[in-house]
Amino acid sequence: xxxxxxxxxxxxxxxxxxxxxxxxxxxxxxxxxxxxxxxxxxxxxxxxxxxxxxxxxxxxxxxxxxxxxxxxxxxxxxxxxxxxxxxxxxxxxxxxxxxxxxxxxxxxxxxxxxxxxxxxxxxxxxxxxxxxxxxxxxxxxxxxxxxxxxxxxxxxxxxxxxxxxxxxxxxxxxxxxxxxxxxxxxxxxxxxxxxxxxxxxxxxxxxxxxxxxxxxxxxxxxxxxxxxxxxxxxxxxxxxxxxxxxxxxxxxxxxxxxxxxxxxxxxxxxxxxxxxxxxxxxxxxxxxxxxxxxxxxxxxxxxxxxxxxxxxxxxxxxxxxxxxxxxxxxxxxxxxxxxxxxxxxxxxxxxxxxxxxxxxxxxxxxxxxxxxxxxxxxxxxxxxxxxxxxxxxxxxxxxxx
Amino acid sequence: xxxxxxxxxxxxxxxxxxxxxxxxxxxxxxxxxxxxxxxxxxxxxxxxxxxxxxxxxxxxxxxxxxxxxxxxxxxxxxxxxxxxxxxxxxxxxxxxxxxxxxxxxxxxxxxxxxxxxxxxxxxxxxxxxxxxxxxxxxxxxxxxxxxxxxxxxxxxxxxxxxxxxxxxxxxxxxxxxxxxxxxxxxxxxxxxxxxxxxxxxxxxxxxxxxxxxxxxxxxxxxxxxxxxxxxxxxxxxxxxxxxxxxxxxxxxxxxxxxxxxxxxxxxxxxxxxxxxxxxxxxxxxxxxxxxxxxxxxxxxxxxxxxxxxxxxxxxxxxxxxxxxxxxxxxxxxxxxxxxxxxxxxxxxxxxxxxxxxxxxxxxxxxxxxxxxxxxxxxxxxxxxxxxxxxxxxxxxxxxxx
DNA sequence: TCCAATTAGTTTTCAATCTGAACTATATGG
DNA sequence: CCATATAGTTCAGATTGAAAACTAATTGGA
Numbered sequence: 001x002x003x004x005x006x007x008x009x010x011x012x013x014x015x016x017x018x019x020x021x022x023x024x025x026x027x028x029x030x031x032x033x034x035x036x037x038x039x040x041x042x043x044x045x046x047x048x049x050x051x052x053x054x055x056x057x058x059x060x061x062x063x064x065x066x067x068x069x070x071x072x073x074x075x076x077x078x079x080x081x082x083x084x085x086x087x088x089x090x091x092x093x094x095x096x097x098x099x100x101x102x103x104x105x106x107x108x109x110x111x112x113x114x115x116x117x118x119x120x121x122x123x124x125x126x127x128x129x130x131x132x133x134x135x136x137x138x139x140x141x142x143x144x145x146x147x148x149x150x151x152x153x154x155x156x157x158x159x160x161x162x163x164x165x166x167x168x169x170x171x172x173x174x175x176x177x178x179x180x181x182x183x184x185x186x187x188x189x190x191x192x193x194x195x196x197x198x199x200x201x202x203x204x205x206x207x208x209x210x211x212x213x214x215x216x217x218x219x220x221x222x223x224x225x226x227x228x229x230x231x232x233x234x235x236x237x238x239x240x241x242x243x244x245x246x247x248x249x250x251x252x253x254x255x256x257x258x259x260x261x262x263x264x265x266x267x268x269x270x271x272x273x274x275x276x277x278x279x280x281x282x283x284x285x286x287x288x289x290x291x292x293x294x295x296x297x298x299x300x301x302x303x304x305x306x307x308x309x310x311x312x313x314x315x316x317x318x319x320x321x322x323x324x325x326x327x328x329x330x331x332x333x334x335x336x337x338x339x340x341x342x343x344x345x346x347x348x349x350x351x352x353x354x355x356x357x358x359x360x361x362x363x364x365x366x367x368x369x370x371x372x373x374x375x376x377x378x379x380x381x382x383x384x385x386x387x388x389x390x391x392x393x394x395x396x397x398x399x400x401x
Numbered sequence: 402x403x404x405x406x407x408x409x410x411x412x413x414x415x416x417x418x419x420x421x422x423x424x425x426x427x428x429x430x431x432x433x434x435x436x437x438x439x440x441x442x443x444x445x446x447x448x449x450x451x452x453x454x455x456x457x458x459x460x461x462x463x464x465x466x467x468x469x470x471x472x473x474x475x476x477x478x479x480x481x482x483x484x485x486x487x488x489x490x491x492x493x494x495x496x497x498x499x500x501x502x503x504x505x506x507x508x509x510x511x512x513x514x515x516x517x518x519x520x521x522x523x524x525x526x527x528x529x530x531x532x533x534x535x536x537x538x539x540x541x542x543x544x545x546x547x548x549x550x551x552x553x554x555x556x557x558x559x560x561x562x563x564x565x566x567x568x569x570x571x572x573x574x575x576x577x578x579x580x581x582x583x584x585x586x587x588x589x590x591x592x593x594x595x596x597x598x599x600x601x602x603x604x605x606x607x608x609x610x611x612x613x614x615x616x617x618x619x620x621x622x623x624x625x626x627x628x629x630x631x632x633x634x635x636x637x638x639x640x641x642x643x644x645x646x647x648x649x650x651x652x653x654x655x656x657x658x659x660x661x662x663x664x665x666x667x668x669x670x671x672x673x674x675x676x677x678x679x680x681x682x683x684x685x686x687x688x689x690x691x692x693x694x695x696x697x698x699x700x701x702x703x704x705x706x707x708x709x710x711x712x713x714x715x716x717x718x719x720x721x722x723x724x725x726x727x728x729x730x731x732x733x734x735x736x737x738x739x740x741x742x743x744x745x746x747x748x749x750x751x752x753x754x755x756x757x758x759x760x761x762x763x764x765x766x767x768x769x770x771x772x773x774x775x776x777x778x779x780x781x782x783x784x785x786x787x788x789x790x791x792x793x794x795x796x797x798x799x800x801x802x
Numbered sequence: 803t804c805c806a807a808t809t810a811g812t813t814t815t816c817a818a819t820c821t822g823a824a825c826t827a828t829a830t831g832g
Numbered sequence: 833c834c835a836t837a838t839a840g841t842t843c844a845g846a847t848t849g850a851a852a853a854c855t856a857a858t859t860g861g862a
Contacts, residue, residue, distance in 0.1 A: 241728070245726060325727070327639025355665065
């Protein structure tokens with residue numbers, strides 16, 4: 001007999017409805033709904049909502065925030081919101097910097113700190129030590145604002161094994177199969193720390209806290225070219241968890257060799273390194289080179305202009321193929337593609353028009369507005385969403401404690 | 402307040418468990434499980450399984466098939482199976498032929514008939530009329546075997562709007578926005594007739610009735626190059642329902658114009674027409690040209706060999722990009738790629754190794770064994786699966802009748 | 803032949819959970 | 833100050849699966 005899914009129990013109904021109510025509160029956001037409004041919005045009876053909300057309030061996930069009035073007759077409702085006294089820490093390790101932030105359950109970035117750190121080639125232990133110093137700042141800020149830290153999310157620029165806390169491969173950090181211990185950054189946080197991929201987290205940040213649309217491809221141009229695929233408001237990770245590798249789509253059969261072992265990959269035409277080299281930007285720190293490149297573009301330097309133009313053309317080819325294959329109708333540019341968007345977009349759009357006419361409406365090619373905090377918000381948001389999607393487990397744990 | 406998902410009701414538990422039990426019976430297949438075995442397999446109690454099975458038997462979906470013995474002590478169990486007296490009709494409209502089949506709930510193809518029909522450019526009404534004549538044969542066969550027809554699935558080589566029964570675009574039939582009335586083919590069938598895409602149906606047929614694996618990309622080389630993406634044992638259709646368009650991945654930036662309006666698409670290198678032309682196969686019917694091409698390959702004709710070799714090379718590029726983007730680790734070749742597999746595979750594999758080394762294990766590039774019946778099985782299977790996934794609705798309907 | 807052992811399946815009691823209706827609580831406005 | 837309106841709670845009733853006790857059917861050995 002094949003293994004099957006778990007059987008439905010009567011108690012599952014409550015699990016689902018707890019999540020439904022919590023999600024309703026989260027999505028209503030600033031409007032701070034009453035129990036009666038939740039009943040109307042979810043289709044549950046007032047009786048059921050009252051009982052569910054009682055559990056959520058008792059666990060501390062939801063707070064009552066005074067009476068709700070809108071000038072009409074009748075008894076006023078009690079406004080409800082996700083507790084502003086519970087937070088999750090977002091953390092990011094990138095090639096040239098470390099960043100941390102504190103996000104409350106409502107998705108507000110309550111504290112934020114970034115430090116430059118040349119992490120390329122540095123041992124994971126060393127990087128984690130530096131990150132630990134930064135998280136100490138977050139803990140202090142949380143204590144000062146009386147926010148309990150429930151857990152954390154740590155984003156890294158590479159392929160991760162979330163279950164085992166292993167960075168399988170982060171070529172731009174020169175990390176291969178590195179075992180991390182992210183829990184150590186937040187001892188005692190009940191939900192622990194979840195490791196995630198930087199491009200995926202940025203895509204989720206964009207989904208939940210940025211220009212949310214249910215379906216889009218997020219393109220992350222950091223040192224590598226990464227991508228995050230959002231379908232029906234969920235991250236598509238593929239069977240093995242590494243979907244969205246836009247940087248290694250083949251855009252020219254006779255293209256140069258790529259660090260991945262293949263050849264003709266998008267990254268060899270549109271990665272940061274490739275653009276800097278084609279533009280003739282001298283070696284230096286990322287910040288310096290970016291500054292120089294933007295300056296050259298502003299001065300209409302022909303070499304820099306052509307470099308970015310070509311990158312846009314090949315990015316257009318990769319997006320045309322991706323959009324056809326995955327049926328994607330919207331694209332959000334992040335990372336250095338966001339910085340270069342003004343110079344990149346014309347050739348990108350004309351390339352899309354040449355290789356997949358009519359497929360992608362130009363108005364649906366947008367630039368991320370979250371900048372670097374998108375990754376932090378997404379990394380923390382994954383933990384927040386996991387609570388919203390299964391609050392029952394959280395209630396159990398908080399009842400025991 | 403945002404619209405939310407439907408609230409959980411106590412009755413949902415039974416919906417889910419009915420499906421769980423039915424699915425368990427379906428997956429156990431020829432082993433014909435007893436109630437006690439189902440209880441062990443699903444995690445439900447014997448009492449619950451008995452009650453659920455009683456409903457399923459009453460509705461006619463499940464039959465008891467005598468006592469189950471395996472030489473051990475104790476009371477023998479009643480074997481259960483999906484009823485062999487209920488069936489679904491699979492139907493296929495393709496460029497050069499029409500096909501119908503009768504599939505019982507257990508997935509057995511009980512009757513099968515194909516006729517040549519040059520449908521390219523023919524009006525949908527005319528084609529549906531011919532198909533109607535063919536379905537009459539199926540109805541007669543079903544009556545003779547005392548099988549009640551529950552519904553049907555109709556696969557066409559194009560993009561469909563399943564909800565509205567519209568063929569949005571089937572370039573190889575020269576159909577654009579054609580409204581069909583598939584229900585008319587099976588008047589009175591309680592589940593109606595579901596319209597679907599041919600490549601997607603073939604992929605699902607492969608999943609359910611062929612070399613089932615939970616994750617793979619099915620490549621359908623009919624007149625166009627189509628694809629079906631199976632992730633976690635489900636068809637991935639994308640937000641708009643048209644994912645898997647492998648034929649229009651850009652494999653060469655300077656490639657020729659494609660019928661889709663783009664250029665450099667895989668279809669211009671590896672579509673049937675492109676291969677026939679490159680191989681120098683003279684014009685004629687599909688059957689004749691295929692026969693000639695296979696003959697030329699067997700005779701090691703250099704032009705034919707090179708044509709197929711090149712097609713394999715570009716197919717490899719498309720698969721490398723797809724595998725990277727969607728994290729796919731297995732590929733099943735169908736349609737004319739299955740026929741050409743012996744000559745295609747070498748260049749395809751070396752191309753994969755060049756553009757995405759190590760990504761796809763050569764042993765996971767396989768050829769479909771279902772041949773043309775895969776599409777029929779998949780088209781019918783979608784209706785069968787819809788019953789297995791929500792039997793509650795079916796029970797309700799059969800109780801009213 | 804007959805009974806202990808074993809396995810299949812049913813019946814009964816109980817707890818969880820939602821619905822629906824009746825009820826209480828708290829506001830507005832004439 | 834009371835009619836009206838809206839928010840929220842309480843309680844009986846229905847559905848459902850779990851758990852345990854029960855009945856049914858078969859084998860094998862005394």
